[in-house]
Amino acid sequence: YGSTRPERILAEVKRKATRGDARSVVDTIDQYCRHQEWAMNVGDEKGTILDSIVCEVKPRAMLELGTYCGYSAVRIASLLPPNSRLITMEFNPVFAAIARQVIAWAGVEDKVVLIEGPSGDWIPKMKKEFGLTSFDLVFLDHWKDCYLPDTKLMEECGLLRTGSILVADNVICPGAPDYLEYVRGSPRYESKYFRSHLEYTTVEDGIEKSVFLG
Numbered sequence: 001y002g003s004t005r006p007e008r009i010l011a012e013v014k015r016k017a018t019r020g021d022a023r024s025v026v027d028t029i030d031q032y033c034r035h036q037e038w039a040m041n042v043g044d045e046k047g048t049i050l051d052s053i054v055c056e057v058k059p060r061a062m063l064e065l066g067t068y069c070g071y072s073a074v075r076i077a078s079l080l081p082p083n084s085r086l087i088t089m090e091f092n093p094v095f096a097a098i099a100r101q102v103i104a105w106a107g108v109e110d111k112v113v114l115i116e117g118p119s120g121d122w123i124p125k126m127k128k129e130f131g132l133t134s135f136d137l138v139f140l141d142h143w144k145d146c147y148l149p150d151t152k153l154m155e156e157c158g159l160l161r162t163g164s165i166l167v168a169d170n171v172i173c174p175g176a177p178d179y180l181e182y183v184r185g186s187p188r189y190e191s192k193y194f195r196s197h198l199e200y201t202t203v204e205d206g207i208e209k210s211v212f213l214g
C-alpha cells in the first residue's frame with residue numbers, strides 16, 4: 001500500500017484515525033509502527049516523556065528539527081496552549097508533504113508551521129521571518145550529527161534565552177555523543193537524562209533535557 005513507508009503510514013492514518021482527533025492519529029501511528037512496520041517516530045514511551053516536558057513548559061514558541069511524518073508535531077501541537085506555535089523543519093519534500101497531511105488529518109494545522117528546508121539555512125532567518133525573540137522549547141530529532149552544530153547556531157542567532165529548554169531524542173541510539181558531551185560539559189547548560197527505550201523496541205535509548213542558562 002503506497003510506495004514509501006511514510007506513504008503507508010499516512011494511508012493507515014486515513015484508514016484508521018478519526019479526522020480531527022490528534023490522539024487517535026498518534027495511537028494509529030504507534031499501533032502501525034509497533035505491529036506492522038517500524039518507523040523512526042519518537043514513539044509512545046519517549047513521547048510520554050516529551051509530553052510531560054511540553055505540559056511543564058507550556059511553550060508559546062516551540063521549534064522542532066526533523067518533522068519526518070509529523071508524529072511528534074501532532075503529539076506536541078495537541079498539548080500546546082491557545083495562540084502558541086510549533087515551527088517544525090523538514091528538508092525532504094516527500095516527508096514534508098506526508099507530514100502536512102498527517103498534521104491536517106489530526107486537526108492541528110492552526111498550531112503548526114511546517115518549514116520545508118534545511119535547519120542550517122532557516123535558523124539564521126527565524127527571527128526576521130517569524131518575528132520571534134527566542135524559543136521556549138526546542139525538540140531535536142533530525143540527523144544526529146546536526147544536533148550540536150544546530151544548537152551552536154541557535155545560540156549564535158540569539159534564539160535561546162535564559163531558561164530555554166532543549167529536548168533531544170536518541171541520545172543513546174543512534175546516539176549524539178558530541179551533543180551530549182557539549183550540553184553535559186558546558187557551564188551554560190543544566191542537563192538531565194531521561195532513560196527510556198528506542199521506539200517500539202526494548203533497546204535502550206533516552207531523551208536529554210537541557211536548560212540553557214544564558
Ligand SMILES: CNc1ncnc2c1ncn2[C@@H]1O[C@H](/C=C/CNC(=O)c2cc(-c3ccc(F)cc3)cc(O)c2O)[C@H](F)[C@H]1O
Pocket residue numbers: 040041042065066067068089090091092095117118119120141142143144146169170173174198199
Ligand atoms: C540537517 N538539517 C535538517 N533540516 C531539516 N530536516 C532535516 C535535517 N536533517 C534531517 N532532517 C529530516 O529529519 C528527519 C531525520 C531524522 C533522523 N532520525 C534518525 O536518524 C533516527 C534514527 C533512529 C534509529 C534507531 C535505531 C536504528 F537501528 C535505526 C534508526 C531512531 C530515531 O528516533 C531517529 O530519530 C528526516 F528524515 C530528514 O529529512
Ligand SMILES: [Mg+2]
Pocket residue numbers: 040041042141169170
Ligand atoms: Mg528520533
